[in-house]
Amino acid sequence: MLLEVNDVRGSYGGTDILHGVTLNVGNREIVTIAGTNGAGKSTLAKAVIGLLPQVSGRIEFAGRDLTGLPVEDRIAAGLAYVPQVANVFLSLTVLENLKVVPNVRDATTRIARQLDAFPALKPRLRQRAATLSGGERQMLAFARALLTQPTLVVLDEPTAALAPSLVQQVFDLVIQLPAQDVAVLMVEQRARQALAISDRGYILDQGRVVLAGPATGLLADDRMAKLYLGSEH
Amino acid sequence: MIAYLIAVGIIALIYMLLTIGLNLQYGYTGLINFGVVAFFAIGAYTSALLTLGGWPLVPAFVVAIIVAAIVAYPIGLLSLRLSDDYLAVVTLGFSEVVRLAIQQERWLTHGVQGLPGIPRMFLSLGIGDYAELATLAVLVLCNLAAIGLMLHLVRSPYGRLIQAIRDDEVAVEAIGKDPRRLKVQVFMLGSGLAGLAGAFYAHFITYLSPDQFLPLVTFYVWIAMIIGGTGRTTGAVAGSLILMVFLEGSRFARDWIPSVSEVQMASVRLALVGLALILFTIYRPQGMMGSRR
Numbered sequence: 445m446l447l448e449v450n451d452v453r454g455s456y457g458g459t460d461i462l463h464g465v466t467l468n469v470g471n472r473e474i475v476t477i478a479g480t481n482g483a484g485k486s487t488l489a490k491a492v493i494g495l496l497p498q499v500s501g502r503i504e505f506a507g508r509d510l511t512g513l514p515v516e517d518r519i520a521a522g523l524a525y526v527p528q529v530a531n532v533f534l535s536l537t538v539l540e541n542l543k544v545v546p547n548v549r550d551a552t553t554r555i556a557r558q559l560d561a562f563p564a565l566k567p568r569l570r571q572r573a574a575t576l577s578g579g580e581r582q583m584l585a586f587a588r589a590l591l592t593q594p595t596l597v598v599l600d601e602p603t604a605a606l607a608p609s610l611v612q613q614v615f616d617l618v619i620q621l622p623a624q625d626v627a628v629l630m631v632e633q634r635a636r637q638a639l640a641i642s643d644r645g646y647i648l649d650q651g652r653v654v655l656a657g658p659a660t661g662l663l664a665d666d667r668m669a670k671l672y673l674g675s676e677h
Numbered sequence: 678m679i680a681y682l683i684a685v686g687i688i689a690l691i692y693m694l695l696t697i698g699l700n701l702q703y704g705y706t707g708l709i710n711f712g713v714v715a716f717f718a719i720g721a722y723t724s725a726l727l728t729l730g731g732w733p734l735v736p737a738f739v740v741a742i743i744v745a746a747i748v749a750y751p752i753g754l755l756s757l758r759l760s761d762d763y764l765a766v767v768t769l770g771f772s773e774v775v776r777l778a779i780q781q782e783r784w785l786t787h788g789v790q791g792l793p794g795i796p797r798m799f800l801s802l803g804i805g806d807y808a809e810l811a812t813l814a815v816l817v818l819c820n821l822a823a824i825g826l827m828l829h830l831v832r833s834p835y836g837r838l839i840q841a842i843r844d845d846e847v848a849v850e851a852i853g854k855d856p857r858r859l860k861v862q863v864f865m866l867g868s869g870l871a872g873l874a875g876a877f878y879a880h881f882i883t884y885l886s887p888d889q890f891l892p893l894v895t896f897y898v899w900i901a902m903i904i905g906g907t908g909r910t911t912g913a914v915a916g917s918l919i920l921m922v923f924l925e926g927s928r929f930a931r932d933w934i935p936s937v938s939e940v941q942m943a944s945v946r947l948a949l950v951g952l953a954l955i956l957f958t959i960y961r962p963q964g965m966m967g968s969r970r
Contacts, residue, residue, distance in 0.1 A: 493851070495847070495850060495851075514855070515850050515851070515853055515855075516853035516854065516855070518853075519852070519853035520853070525851040526851070527845075527847050527848055527851050530844075530845040530847065530848055531845075531848055531851075532848070533840070533841040533844040533845065533848060534844050534845075535840055535843065535844050535908070536837060536840060536841060536844070540837050540840075543834065543837060544834070544837040544838060544841050544852065545852050545853075546834065546838070546852065546853060546854055547853070588852065589851075592853075
């Protein structure tokens with residue numbers, strides 16, 4: 445397995461939000477974490493990337509123990525993270541948003557490669573990110589995350605605050621990532637749509653995994669769908 | 678009249694250094710520093726005390742910059758734990774602590790009696806009235822250097838990172854950079870510039886007392902930055918010049934309203950500066966040099 449999260453507990457400094465979460469992600473897999481509001485989905489994403497202040501348990505990535513390592517070391521190890529909503533630097537141009545990523549070897553070539561992968565960004569290079577549409581901002585966030593050539597991208601609610609017409613556009617971007625040798629750990633509120641493009645899924649409730657398995661199985665599980673996935677729009 | 682214009686020019690250029698430093702802290706990085714005057718005072722007293730103790734001017738200026746930057750270090754560290762609003766309150770409080778410490782520590786600063794006899798710049802060269810002109814020239818060079826440094830900085834990878842902090846700290850962490858370290862560095866750099874401005878001020882005025890370092894100085898610098906355009910180095914330049922036109926221009930307004938006494942005129946000047954700020958905020962919120970985003 446590429447990522448192995450074992451018995452992870454964590455908090456922002458007070459009461460634990462995660463209560464012993466165990467999950468894994470394989471190479472070139474898309475794995476969705478779904479659950480109700482406040483289930484601990486985004487907290488889990490932050491624990492994986494190293495942004496959660498208090499974490500116990502073990503997080504292994506490509507056989508290496510990441511527990512206690514700062515974010516920059518996890519990114520150097522091959523992880524990338526796209527935060528929820530505020531994921532681009534609004535006052536910087538599209539090009540500056542790409543150039544801002546530190547420690548990228550041969551940055552010019554890699555930026556050109558990302559612009560080929562996300563051609564909609566090309567005509568907007570000198571535009572401030574604040575002027576981009578929601579979908580274009582997500583493209584920019586993805587392009588920036590992929591600059592460091594990660595093997596696993598953690599996406600925290602990539603469709604949050606997007607118009608419904610743009611949601612499928614973002615999922616179309618996610619589904620292309622395994623072809624680039626990138627696995628995806630995606631936290632999503634739109635569980636049905638997310639699971640539809642995923643290999644596997646985990647359902648969280650109150651900081652615990654209450655259901656896990658292949659995405660098709662979860663989608664077919666009426667009981668759990670009613671409890672945790674809701675009726676999808 | 679020429680001597681007056683040179684003196685106004687020197688004060689304008691001192692304010693310009695302060696505004697460039699604040700613009701780096703707030704305009705580019707988003708750090709709300711309401712204690713600019715504290716670092717200005719620290720630079721002024723450091724250089725004054727050292728030169729009165731026999732130090733040559735240049736090393737005294739260098740130490741003034743370093744001391745102001747070092748004092749900024751713990752305040753910068755505090756900014757890591759505080760949100761923007763709280764940092765504003767802490768820095769405002771800190772500026773008053775510095776002023777009161779200057780007032781109380783008479784053994785060092787002579788307290789409210791003030792520190793007289795600070796050596797004037799270039800006086801030892803025996804160039805008489807040209808000494809102030811030389812001071813003006815050196816200040817122009819220092820401002821040009823500071824402007825060049827800022828323009829280079831904001832276009833560099835470092836500059837992109839500090840501007841990214843202003844937009845979103847979590848997103849900066851997400852790309853593997855520690856915003857905390859950058860914030861402290863920026864706070865120290867801006868405060869070092871304020872220290873340099875303070876050193877120039879001390880050796881131009883040649884007398885220092887605590888009442889020259891009221892929070893009003895900080896707010897003048899903020900007004901200059903806002904009027905010029907936050908996040909624009911050219912805005913800092915334009916803003917400090919416009920501020921000086923308002924402050925000094927309002928002196929001549931007394932000729933038109935003779936019934937107003939000198940003391941009352943000081944309040945009228947403040948009101949005029951406030952009015953200018955209100956008008957800019959309404960009609961040109963992006964400042965003189967800013968572009969609408």
